[in-house]
Amino acid sequence: MAGSSEISEGELIKEEEEECDVFEFGDDLELNPFDGLPYSSRYYRLLQERKTLPVSKHRHEFMTFLEKHQMIIVSATTHSGKSTQIPQWCAEFCLSAQYQHGVVVCSQIQRQQVVDLALRVADEMDVNIGHEVGYSIPLESCCSNDTVLRYCTDDILLRKMMSDPLLEHYGGVVIDQAHERTVSTDVLLALLREVLLQRPELRVVVLTSPPASDALLAHYGNALHLRVDAPRAGEVVYGNGSRTESFYSALRLTLEVHRSGERGDVAVFLASDQDVVRACNILVKEVARMSASLGELVPVTLCPGNPGMCPPIAENKRCRRVFLSCSQSEEFFWQMDSIKFVIDTGVEKTFVYNPRMRASSEVLRPISKCQAEMRKHLAGSTGKCFCLYPEETRLPPDVPPRMLESNLTSTVLYLKRMEVAGLGQCDFISRPDPEGLMQALEELDYLAALDDDGNLSEMGIIMSEFSLDPQMVKALLASCEFDCASEMLTIAAMLTAPSCCIEPPVGMVTEAMRCHLKFQHPEGDHFTLVNIYNTFKRYQKEPYFSQEKWCQNYFLCCAALQTADAIRAELTDILKRIELPISEPSFGTKTNAISIKRALLAGYFMQIARDVDGSGNYFMLSNKHVAQVHPLSGYGAKARKLGLPEWVLFHEYKLSDNRIRTVTHISPQTFVQMAPQYFFCNLPPSESKEILQHILDSDRSGGSNRRPKSQPAATETQKGSEESESHDRCVIQ
Numbered sequence: 001m002a003g004s005s006e007i008s009e010g011e012l013i014k015e016e017e018e019e020c021d022v023f024e025f026g027d028d029l030e031l032n033p034f035d036g037l038p039y040s041s042r043y044y045r046l047l048q049e050r051k052t053l054p055v056s057k058h059r060h061e062f063m064t065f066l067e068k069h070q071m072i073i074v075s076a077t078t079h080s081g082k083s084t085q086i087p088q089w090c091a092e093f094c095l096s097a098q099y100q101h102g103v104v105v106c107s108q109i110q111r112q113q114v115v116d117l118a119l120r121v122a123d124e125m126d127v128n129i130g131h132e133v134g135y136s137i138p139l140e141s142c143c144s145n146d147t148v149l150r151y152c153t154d155d156i157l158l159r160k161m162m163s164d165p166l167l168e169h170y171g172g173v174v175i176d177q178a179h180e181r182t183v184s185t186d187v188l189l190a191l192l193r194e195v196l197l198q199r200p201e202l203r204v205v206v207l208t209s210p211p212a213s214d215a216l217l218a219h220y221g222n223a224l225h226l227r228v229d230a231p232r233a234g235e236v237v238y239g240n241g242s243r244t245e246s247f248y249s250a251l252r253l254t255l256e257v258h259r260s261g262e263r264g265d266v267a268v269f270l271a272s273d274q275d276v277v278r279a280c281n282i283l284v285k286e287v288a289r290m291s292a293s294l295g296e297l298v299p300v301t302l303c304p305g306n307p308g309m310c311p312p313i314a315e316n317k318r319c320r321r322v323f324l325s326c327s328q329s330e331e332f333f334w335q336m337d338s339i340k341f342v343i344d345t346g347v348e349k350t351f352v353y354n355p356r357m358r359a360s361s362e363v364l365r366p367i368s369k370c371q372a373e374m375r376k377h378l379a380g381s382t383g384k385c386f387c388l389y390p391e392e393t394r395l396p397p398d399v400p401p402r403m404l405e406s407n408l409t410s411t412v413l414y415l416k417r418m419e420v421a422g423l424g425q426c427d428f429i430s431r432p433d434p435e436g437l438m439q440a441l442e443e444l445d446y447l448a449a450l451d452d453d454g455n456l457s458e459m460g461i462i463m464s465e466f467s468l469d470p471q472m473v474k475a476l477l478a479s480c481e482f483d484c485a486s487e488m489l490t491i492a493a494m495l496t497a498p499s500c501c502i503e504p505p506v507g508m509v510t511e512a513m514r515c516h517l518k519f520q521h522p523e524g525d526h527f528t529l530v531n532i533y534n535t536f537k538r539y540q541k542e543p544y545f546s547q548e549k550w551c552q553n554y555f556l557c558c559a560a561l562q563t564a565d566a567i568r569a570e571l572t573d574i575l576k577r578i579e580l581p582i583s584e585p586s587f588g589t590k591t592n593a594i595s596i597k598r599a600l601l602a603g604y605f606m607q608i609a610r611d612v613d614g615s616g617n618y619f620m621l622s623n624k625h626v627a628q629v630h631p632l633s634g635y636g637a638k639a640r641k642l643g644l645p646e647w648v649l650f651h652e653y654k655l656s657d658n659r660i661r662t663v664t665h666i667s668p669q670t671f672v673q674m675a676p677q678y679f680f681c682n683l684p685p686s687e688s689k690e691i692l693q694h695i696l697d698s699d700r701s702g703g704s705n706r707r708p709k710s711q712p713a714a715t716e717t718q719k720g721s722e723e724s725e726s727h728d729r730c731v732i733q
Contacts, residue, residue: 033095034125034132034148043126050124053081055228059089062226066093066203069224070196073206075213076228077377078334082207083108083176084121090172090205091125091149101171101201103147107154109177109185111137113331118142118151120335125149138467139566154184158414159467165421166195172203178216179209179370180328181401181430183411190426191418193220211370211397219429233376234383238391243364246345246388247275251282253386254322257341258290258297264340265321267333267378271364272349273303276324277503283322299324302332327367330374342379344372346389352405354655355439357623358606360407361655369395401430408432409470412440413449416456417464446606446679447474465574468496475603476571483583484595485575487530491596493568494529495651495662500560501632512555520634523593524648524664526600528634530587533568536561597649597666601674604649608671609660610688611646618648618660621683630659647671672696 029038050056055076065072066089076082087106094104108114118135127133134143136152143150152160154175160167167173173192178185192204206216210227217225241249250268257266270276283299290297296319303326323339325332327348333339348367351360372395376385403411415426444450447470449460456464463473472492479488494500504512519535521527539550551558575582586592609618609627616635617626629635635644651662672680672695680696683689 032126034091035127039126042123046124050081050085053085054079054230055081055085058226058228059085062086062089063093065224065226066090066205070200070202071204071206071220071223072226073208073213073216073220073223074226074228075208075210077209077230078330078374079337079377079380080228080230082228083117083331083334084124086205086207087149087151087174088121088125090174090203093203094148094171097171099148099171101199102167102169103149104172104174105150105152105157105160105167105170106174106176107152107157107185107188108331109154109180109182109328110331111153114151114153116335121149121151139563139570154182154188155467158184158187161191162414162417162421162464165418166199167192167202168199171201172205174205174207176207177331178206179211179213179399181399181403183402183406183408186401186403186428186430187411187414187426189216190428193427209370209374211368211373215398215429219427230377232381234379234381234385236376236385236387239386239388240390241388243345243347243366243389246347247271247279249388250343250345251279251286253343253388254283255286255290257343258320258322259294261294262340263320264379264383265323265336265338266341266343267323267325267339267375268343268345269329269367269375270324270326270345271347272326275349276301276303276326279324281505283324295320297322301325302329327371330371330378333378337380339378340380340383342375342383342385344375344385344387344389346372346387346393346395350405351654353407353436355407355433355436357625357653357655358407358439359623359653359655366393366395368399369397370399403428403430403432404436406436408436408440409443412437413444413456413460413464413470416444416450416460420456420461443606444470446676447471447603448676449474462578465578466571468492468571471603471606472496473603475599476575477580478602479595479599480575480580480582482595482599484586484592484599485580485582486585487587487592487596488599489568489571489575489582490530490533490564491526491600492571493564494533496567497564498557498560500529500532500556500564502555502557504555508555515554516632518554523597525634525662526596526651526664527593529662532556533561533564534587537565594670597664597670598674600649600664601666601671604651605671605675605679607650607653608666608675609648609650610691611644611648612688614644616644618650619686619688620653620660621686621688624684624686625658627653627658627660629663630657630661633661633663635663635665668692668695669699672699 031037032039062072062074074082074086087104090104094102106117108117114135114137118133119129122129122133125133130142131144131146133149134141134147134151136143136150136156138153138156175185175188175192178189189206196202196204206223208216210230213225213227217223239249247270250270254266254268268279270279280299280301283297287297298319299322301324321338323333327350346367347364349362349364352363353360366389372387379385441450441454444460447463449457449463449470451457462477463470466473466476468476472495476485476488476492479485501516519528519531521531536547536550540547547562548558551561572582606622608622609620611617612619612626616628618629619626629644635648645665647666647668648660648663649666650660653660668691672692680692
């Protein structure tokens with residue numbers, strides 16, 4: 001009986017434990033379904049705020065749509081809550097299916113936006129960042145195996161599709177800011193259309209601004225449309241000035257608002273990053289002359305992708321913040337409720353690529369109606385928006401697709417890689433320009449990325465592993481053969497990161513040039529970049545070394561150099577992963593300098609120029625245009641007293657100022673050896689081509705003492721390079 005009694009007590013205890021499991025948290029504490037822990041008090045406070053968002057009243061409707069339809073287009077303005085709430089609802093939908101079809105990913109176009117949104121959503125979901133909610137941006141990932149909602153940039157999601165073409169890890173994909181029409185977002189939307197056909201269980205949600213939703217709906221005819229009504233915009237005041245006057249008009253109006261004494265922060269939309277920096281410097285000077293009784297005015301610069309820009313300072317009732325911004329920055333204000341005044345110049349500067357010239361030109365043009373409407377709503381229903389353009393101005397309805405204005409070489413390489421992965425069809429919202437596509441295919445062919453049938457070659461597959469410009473990848477791969485990979489890794493990182501040279505304040509230009517002169521290398525600007533990076537790394541190891549202080553002293557951007565350091569580490573890891581050799585550094589030796597130039601020419605043989613008259617007028621062989629070297633180059637105005645090199649390789653050419661940038665001296669003999677023969681044959685006729693042809697004929701006939709009149713005698717360095725380069729072209733071709 002004793003044994004029977006013990007069994008009875010054990011069963012009773014078990015029943016009591018089961019009852020506790022059922023009722024312990026049911027009445028008092030609600031469990032978070034994402035981590036199984038009780039919700040905190042902060043969760044409920046944030047929940048009340050979330051319920052006031054315009055998008056919240058559409059929750060039930062959205063969840064119903066999500067159950068029955070594969071694709072939903074949601075149009076809503078800034079401050080509607082679409083970027084924070086809808087991804088959470090998608091995560092709840094995937095949770096209800098026990099993640100049988102995957103978790104949720106949400107793409108953004110700005111890396112800072114990715115981080116800010118992930119932090120906010122983790123707070124709202126009452127989970128830890130990096131666990132249930134995470135983010136992935138270039139050079140940084142904060143995720144784990146527990147992550148059910150991941151925010152990432154659109155280019156990161158594209159790279160993910162290379163290893164997971166059908167995105168089988170995800171059950172829900174949210175494409176945010178589709179109205180910005182970036183190349184990566186447009187490619188994603190095109191690929192996802194085919195993925196949906198192969199994965200009926202996948203859900204795709206596209207978030208856009210109201211005026212831009214029409215183009216998406218026309219393209220995706222079977223998609224459902226959910227329109228979130230925005231609160232009424234505040235007072236809108238139009239101007240009658242011209243585009244050229246808008247910059248100073250915006251600054252004068254900013255100071256007038258401050259003198260008026262009305263409370264509230266100001267958002268000023270200018271044409272470009274350069275205008276933002278210039279406006280900040282002007283306002284700082286003007287504020288210093290203003291009466292202290294007006295209160296403090298603090299300019300804050302907000303520019304996408306620029307590490308030199310200051311982050312927003314905390315809201316302070318005793319000062320007025322002026323947020324200086326440019327295009328593609330409207331979404332930065334999604335969590336700023338303090339803005340009561342918006343000043344919109346109505347123009348933007350952007351670079352448009354010309355495939356015939358293989359160069360970009362800066363274009364000043366009006367913003368889209370989509371952008372204008374978003375800006376009007378930033379000040380809320382009680383604020384004011386000053387549009388510095390006439391009300392009758394006809395703005396284009398949508399943001400021009402970047403697909404039609406960009407160099408498509410990297411995009412075509414990616415799409416060729418996706419063909420290998422089985423996603424060959426791309427139905428773009430806006431079809432790419434045929435001329436741009438042909439130029440991209442021709443360039444990939446020159447770089448040996450395509451085989452004779454136009455498919456991706458083995459070299460092309462390796463090149464697609466890098467998120468770099470294909471020309472830079474080819475140069476990097478060639479450096480592994482020429483034993484200068486360490487130096488080329490630095491050059492690639494420095495040219496991929498934002499410029500490390502900051503614009504000096506007025507009155508400090510001469511001092512900045514004197515500081516930069518200490519890094520200049522006689523071989524050219526590519527070598528100068530290695531000098532800057534090596535010095536930065538060398539001083540980094542010194543005790544009590546302050547990176548920020550050192551950079552400040554030399555007018556360099558510390559954030560840009562740190563970004564370059566991170567990019568270099570990532571590129572090094574890729575080379576190791578694909579088992580390519582990385583040589584020991586030998587920068588400064590003659591042999592190393594020759595090897596670096598050969599590696600650069602392996603990728604940038606299409607960007608060669610010759611000084612035709614000895615005065616700095618460089619004739620570009622590919623397009624027969626004449627340009628000058630940028631003044632900040634080591635071969636700029638200061639170098640002309642010492643003489644300019646006849647033949648140079650340049651990294652970039654801009655039609656806007658007709659300048660070539662990042663220039664390095666090369667010998668024509670090296671170019672002839674490194675450039676593919678069929679590229680050389682396709683060069684348009686010119687005197688420069690005749691000189692190169694003579695060199696090529698001389699090499700074939702065993703050499704000749706005769707040379708064209710315009711060809712200078714070889715220097716000792718060139719002679720040495722010719723001796724060391726007597727073998728055939730590199731195998732990497």
